[in-house]
Amino acid sequence: MLLNQLKYFVAVVENNSFTEAASRLYVSQSAVSQQIQVLEETLGVVLLTRQHRRFQLTPAGNHFYQRSKMILAQVDEMTKETITIGTNEEVELKIGYLRVYGGQELHEAITQFSEIYPEITLSVINGTHEELYHEIINDRVDIILSDQRRAFSDECVNFELVKSPMYVEISKRHPLSETNILTLKMLENTPCILIAANEQKAVEEEYYKNTLGFSGHFIFAENLEAGRLLVAANQGFLPIESVGTLAPVTSRVKRLPLYRTEQPIIRNYCAFWMKRTANYYIEEFALILQKLLQKDATL
Incomplete structure (x- = not known):
């Protein structure tokens, strides 16, 4: 089976015409018809049922069309990548x-x-x-x-990638650090520390408040390190994106799972x-x- 046969077949289906496909491929219509006939003979199945100047895909033809598009896209991508690497382009x-x-x-x-x-x-x-x-x-x-x-x-x-439960980090000086889990209700009187630049503060606050259900006061830090310093100073709690293995917290901070009520908050x-x-x-x-x-x- 030749790569050109896949190209011809996809072109015929997408243009809904042997004539238009031949024009797009800069070949004769007879060449397109011949290659698709050879393709069907090689496979031993009918891909197109022809009626006058119209045709319909058979179930086998539809499958072959979908897979052919994927293969041609992969070949095109592989070609570009190979040329890039071969010409030492970064x-x-x-x-x-x-x-x-x-x-x-x-x-x-x-x-x-x-x-x-x-x-x-x-x-x-x-x-x-x-x-x-x-x-x-x-x-x-x-x-x-x-x-x-x-x-x-x-x-x-x-x-x-993964679905993971949500955690918060809170100072061990805070009374809530003595619990095994935290709920949104328990935290409503404690400031929530969010990581965001000035122009993103309103967007982050809106998401945590209206989508996740956080309430109370929000304070902001520029980065994770600055947020954790606020936690260590007992200025509030810090929601943590628990994607994978997290580094251990310091001796003055506790990391606890966060629940909405009786169920953990799960993030995708x-x-x-x-x-x-x-x-x-x-x-x-x-x-x-x-x-x-x-x-x-x-x-």
């Missing part, structure tokens, strides 16, 4: 992650990926969910690790990338990270 993978993320698996995924693909340059940024969202839709990063806050977009690959964490910029390296990195996160989630 390939960069730009990764974005949540500013409040403190797990270890992202670092391990970066290490593993770099060992497998040393020719790829990696760059990493962090931000809030909204900051990362704008980075990815404007093609300033290739892949982001973030929580799911909006409906999945058809323009993105929405690659689910995903890797997102735009379909228009998808490539093999993005998918490989996402798979490495997913494997690490799901492995630790089962321990």
Whole structure:
């Protein structure tokens, strides 16, 4: 089976015409018809049922069409990547992650990926969910690790990594640190520390208040380290993105699971990338990270 036969078949289906497909491919109509006939003979099945100048896909033909599109896309992607590597053009993978993320698996995924693909340059940024969202839709990063806050977009690959319970960090000087779990109701009189830049404060507060159900007073820190310093000073509690294995807290801080009422708050964490910029390296990195996160989630 030749690659051209797949191209001809896909072109005929997508143009709904042998004549139009031949025109798009810059070949004769007879060449297209002949190659599809050879293809059907090779497979031993009918792909198209012809009636005068019209045709319909058989179930086998529809399956072959869908798979052919995937194969052609993969071949095109592989060709571009091979040319890039062969011409020594630098390939960069730009990764974005949540500013409040403190797990270890992202670092391990970066290490593993770099060992497998040393020719790829990696760059990493962090931000809030909204900051990362704008980075990815404007093609300033290739892949982001973030929580799911909006409906999945058809323009993105929405690659689910892991579902994890939510935690908060609170000073051991706070009376609530003596409990085994914390609920939103228990925390309503304690300031909630959020990590966000000035321009993102209102968005983060709105999400935690109206979507997750947090209440009371909010205070802000620029980064995770600054937020944890506020916790150590007993200025409030800090919600933590528990994606994977978290580093131990200090002796003056306690990390506790957060419940809405009787059930833990569960967050869905995903890797997102735009379909228009998808490539093999993005998918490989996402798979490495997913494997690490799901492995630790089962321990």
